[in-house]
Amino acid sequence: MYKWRRVSAAGLLTLIIVFELSAFSLLAFRNSTLDYSALAFGAILVAMLLFQYISLTAIFRHLDRYLLIIANLLVAMGLIIQYRIEAAIAFRQIIWFGIGMLAMVVCILFMRRPNIFRRLNLLILLGCIGLLFALLLVGSEVYGARNWITIGGQNFQPSEFVKVGTVFVLAHWLTNSRDLRGIWPLLFYVFAVVALLVVERDLGAAVLIAGTALIVFYVATGSKSLTLLGLAAGSAGALASYYIFDHVRVRVAIWKNPWATYSGKGYQIAQGLMAIASGGLWGMGLTRGSPKLIPAYHTDYIFAVICEEFGVIMGVCIIAFYLVFIVRGALVALNAPDRFMMLTAFGCTVLITLQSFIIIAGVIKLIPLTGITLPFVSYGGSSIIASMMLLGILEGVAIQGGETLERALKEMAK
Amino acid sequence: MNTRSNIKGMLVIFSALFIVLSVYLVYILNAYGTRWFSSPYNTRLKSQKNNIIAGDILDRTGRKLATTDSAGDRVYISDTSIRKATSHTVGDNYGQTFGAENFFSKYLLGFEQSIFERITNEISGKRSHGSDVELTIDASLCVAAYENMGEHRGAVIVINYKTGEILACVSKPVFDPKYVADYLSGKRELDKSAMVNRATGGRYTPGSVFKLVTALAAIRYLPGITEREFTCSGPLAFDGKTGAYLENVLLTPQEDAEAKKDSEPGMSGEYRVIRDYNGEYHGSLNLKEAFSKSCNHVFAQLALEVGEKRLKRTAQELGLNDDFLFDDLVADSSSMGHAKKASDLAWLGIGQHTSLVTPLNMCMIAGAVANGGVMMEPKLLLSVKNTMGSNIYLLQPEEYKKSMSETEASTLKAFMVEAVKSGTGRSARINGFAVGGKTGTAETSSGEKEPNAWFVGFVEDEEHPLAVCVVLEEGGSGGKHAAPVAREVLKKAFALGY
């Protein structure tokens, strides 16, 4: 039943490879001397993508190929831009991507025995809180947020992994019970994590986790009143943070009018908008823009760089790709063989939804800017590993769902 | 309670969110793209100037107002009066103003060049050259406006109300684009506000020209108002403390003159009053005559009768409070003030209190009256020609909004023609042409400075569809000082063939 699916997905992968190779070739010819490392880089990326696709589809027949392809496209796009800005960044990112691919496979395998996660739940719960707590003590401040840990010379962002842990915690407790009394450990966890993140000034992650928890809670319990209560509590918290923390006030002020504070805090948003405007609909063309003018050009603001060089039409396509990813993720959740996996898959979907929406909306000044990364595309070791893990969880659930369906078909045939 | 249906529901919400995201992205690019791109902070423009020869800026007669010479420097027209009169429209090369140099830089600096064009240039060995931009203004008309303004600060705008083309846009004080570098380094003195384009960005108290809004509101919401007989016998009285309208208190001009001597400005004894100009009261008159003579008594009453909400709605249909997002230029918005008490509303009706309007907005309103109620979007860009000589842009007139019905427009038109024929706008009369208009004498502070002189008008003629707005800061009476300027500018426009 899946034969034609295989063919069409493979065809799309081929097109992605064509896209990626042509981009790197263009980059290779940038200077009058041929940049062999660009071509090599492109070739290595192709090899990695092919290897991943072929091996995974060979082992797991029910893999959701389109999810994988979208993720591959987004990663490729990210790598192209990163290489264009500075080759060194791209080299580091591709290594992280490799590690991410391994992490993804690990997650797929774990999802075949999801009960492991259920039994380890308390461990995950306490672990996440502990991790964030540890940040308070030993974390280093970057960009005004205390959310980085340096181990062995490499920077890690533990909040990314807490994201993944949260998905499991949410799913576990909401599988068992559907009312407040049964899930008080979950509530405690969410409050603790969000509070810690706010204290550590990682507002983006705080909003992300709070939002995900709220949405998954509503979906699992269907209790509109409780969800609205949670929403009210969250809004009250947001309002409070506006008055307490001046950096929240700054964020709102520069959202309203970045040009007024151009020489100070509004600079990033203004530069982003000018970049998008310079690109216009069709973009300036790869290598013809000036991405380095924008602060955080390779992480939070990578969407603006894409719009500058590839155009707003490309920007809309990227938004569309995320939407397709989300829809497919939700479908995976709906086809899950049991409730725990359904909630886990949906939790992953919500995370990706919220994360991509919040950062893109922040860049185009729809909402105030928060410091989070664009999943799969942005540079960042922890970011891409966490995103690949989420993808792995989704694929794991998809595989389980597909296998269950296949078994049911076989039962029928008997 | 079904989880699965909840998931589906959330999916719909997510899709909606992402669609909003895409739509918003395209919207902001469309609405603000040019503005952000041309922003003086955009260093891409600066670096591009090093790589390319910027295109020429021409007026509609083909005169080169700005060009780049062989050494790569930006050179402006040699005639000093033209340079100064068109300075705000042409802009400067240092990112200090939103003139054509900056606003149309995407054409001037070749950002819009097609691949074909670039390949052709490359092959023929020509150095990269931007496109040439042709503006709708006529430099001679601008000079005429500039000279007729005399010593006064202020602005003059002339537009073609059928197409929206701006034929002249002059703001004084001016700067000389040739010396902007010197102004910035301090070598030359420049008035602090000289770089502000008062025509598009100057917000002034409207004074009696606001009566256009009040009159339209009256025609629209008070049936039979054109037939009504008003009695303008003396100042209108309001309670000194609460500002409530005291309908039954009829002050005679003599009583008022007596009380005025010992009272603060705007007061007559215990009453807050609205007086007519120079204490001249008109007796019995209808709406047309009240408009033509600019009777404060009548219009203050009309404002009270129409009410703030309907007056505001009318003002909004005429463009006040709009966030103007025009394609060709940056224009500030006008705003109508807010009335806390009845006396405030009466003041608003005659254009005082806290309302502020731009000359461009008023010119658009005059144009709408003359154009059957249709307000056209102001256009500054006539055409853009690329290096291969073909037009990559040609002006397309665009309707901005329909401000009033055709009947309302023709009624107002008749009023305005009367005002010029025999009313306060007499000095704008031109032999052989039907000119309509409204004068204004706007008080800005309690009598310390001379009021601002306004004239807003049009020519009722298919062959000469012109609308004009003149405002002179501290110019005195609108009828005495602004109307003649409008007259001379219109005469020059006729002579030039518009």
Place this chain on the structure above:
Amino acid sequence: MYANAYDIVASSMRYFFLLLIIYILLRLVQHSFSEFRAVQQIKKKVRSVSPGYLEALLPEEFLGRRFPLGRENTIGRSKRCNISIPLPSLAPTHAFIYEKKGGLYISDYGSRQGVLLNDERIGRHEEFLYTEDKLQFGGFICVLHLSGEEEDDV
């Protein structure tokens, strides 16, 4: 000279990249649609045959046995029940599992021991069933497995 030529190439490549990506996007959406529809067909087919099965846990002798479910199933001690479990702790007709509006429901037929759904006793009204729900009829404990996934029409 080289820089200019490269610049022109980079400019022209814009359209190529965009076209490629738009094509990929459209194909992706199209294939996703077809695949979705195909899977729906399969699930409908599977569901139409059997909504699922009960997998027994206790008592020991029944462990692992599967009892396939039809559209309507009576469960009890009696041999006339669709699913006949000869244990004394069950009533002759203990419970009724049936399909309604695309979902599977259970109701207590009036047994003395009652029916436990996920360790909670169900009342007189019907209860909606999810996959992996644990059911207990007297001394017989089993887990429900739904085939494919049940559709809800919302």
